[in-house]
Amino acid sequence: MVEKKIEIKEITKIEGHANLTIEIEDDRVKRVAFGIHEGLRHFETLIIGKRYHYLPELTSRICGICNVAHQIASIRAVEDALGIEVSEQVKDLRKLMLISSHIQSHILHLYFLALPDYIGVESAIELARKDIKLVKKAFKLKEACNYMTALIGGRAVHPCTILPGGFSKRITKGMIDKYLKKMREIYPFLLESAELFLSLDYPPYERESEYVALRDGRGIPLYEGKIATMHAVFDAHEYGEHIKERAVDYSTAKRSLIDGRDFMVGALARININGKLREDARELANRFGIRFPSNRVAWINPAQALENVHYAMEAMEIAENLKEYEPEKIEVPRTDGEGVAAIEAPRGLLIHHYVIEKGKCRYANIITPTAMNAENIERSLEGYVSKIADEDDGFIRKEAEKVIRAYDPCVSCSVHVMRIGKMSTFL
């Protein structure tokens, strides 16, 4: 009997701290464990007792990358709980923020975390020594996205203008035009970058899987919609009946199953569930022979690159028709209520659920994309490694890392919760 164990104590180029253990016996996979060993940050308990208008500010600090998504999920859950009306104009402005931060997150992932694996460098810093133009382009795209988010949000990391029912500042026509101009300016680069990420040589592994994303029947929604799987559609308020969380002893983060199955959320899931890519993105996919729905796990990368094009088109359309926003006094009809919001963060579905009493948070449950993906990541690793188990350790390790990175896991997001019991496998 030949046994081998591949261990990665600290997976680099992902957000947060995670490890991987693969045990192989006679070229057969015995065990795969994707463990998260980051300390817990008890966010749900941190926000209990806090006034409702602080909830978006506090939950924003769950994640430094998808904080716009957290803020908007949070404010929508508060608005749902307290019956606060939101105008179409405010929704559109929020969508613009979601889109620019979405593209920036994808760019960060594609160029800085994923790309080094495919061109054989250790990091984008090393890449900068070889191809400074490419890295500069990536920085330019990120910078442009941050600029657009900050136009509306005040700053890109933890924006400071989002309020129940609206924004704290006037958003002038001039600002909206600047947003539009910037998006038009980077659009050709987003197309170019999609060509790059559609042409890389990805691991071929495919696995039939359940996919989950928002659906509104019109496009690929980020802001609101019903929750759809490949088999069912339900209202966000019913999430608790379908999505169940469980704990495993080698990871500090919770994991979720939907109707008893592991599932994938994120860019590939969104396109698989909705189809409906806008013209330019669809044309690109056709040109490179990429078809959806697809079970090819590593195609999460091209799916992100296509989303960049799709959402940029959507943002330009929204911005073209948007009027100046003037802050107004918001009516808060009640101080008690229960609210749920499901939105699409860059890495997938994100749910915030609060109970508010006398204006203060009494209960909170937040389910993040990486918590939803964790089980799926492990099953995919198991499946792929089984196929390549007779290869040498270095190859298995590299391929496993590619698969993990494709999911763009965000550990910071997934360890926001309190769990009783062992803190870490390393203790």
Next chain:
Amino acid sequence: MNIGIFSLSCCEGCSVEFLNMEEEILDILNHFGIENFRLVKEVNKLPVDVAFVEGVPANENEVAKLLEIRRNSEILVALGSCSATGGVLAPGAKPVGHYVDVDHCLYGCPFSRDELKEFLTSIIIDKAFGKKEYSVCMECSLLENGCLLEEGYLCMGPITVAGCNALCPSNGKPCLGCRGSYEDANLKSHAKILLDKGFSKDEIIDAFSLFSHRDLREVIEWLKRR
């Protein structure tokens, strides 16, 4: 000279903000090598000359990691409020300075890029770098923003250390105090002013506990006793 960006438990927003320096990073690379940055690098080394640490240790493993970083760095900088004061995590966590000596703090959630540039410049030209000794209000009045406190909002500007160019009030939102309080801030007097303005004890405690729980512990206790 080389630097490292290390991450303990936190939102990693400060790492992201570091990357958000975009092309300036490429300039920084002309002066410093980045030897350690797990978010974007596969090969990460110690020792480093300057270690930037974001987040707080949330388990023994992370405490050990922090001690190792301290042993292997000339200058240790607490990057962002989590690390410098405990930030939003303060009710359950202790700042980095509780475990090791910290040479400099860059406050803010996330830290201010301008201040980081100031700090890096101070290293290159070997100049002193210190904490600002005035409030966000100073910056806010220089910008001639209308005062939100006077308009009836609970603003933490008067006791919060400057350096963000009064970002939130400039965007129409009261300051949440994310940078922590400055040296001579009169914390109790701010609490009294807020009480006089008609805010409830409870509301004030809520605001004081958001980001600066540790700094403001005494005033919070004092308010509770009132």
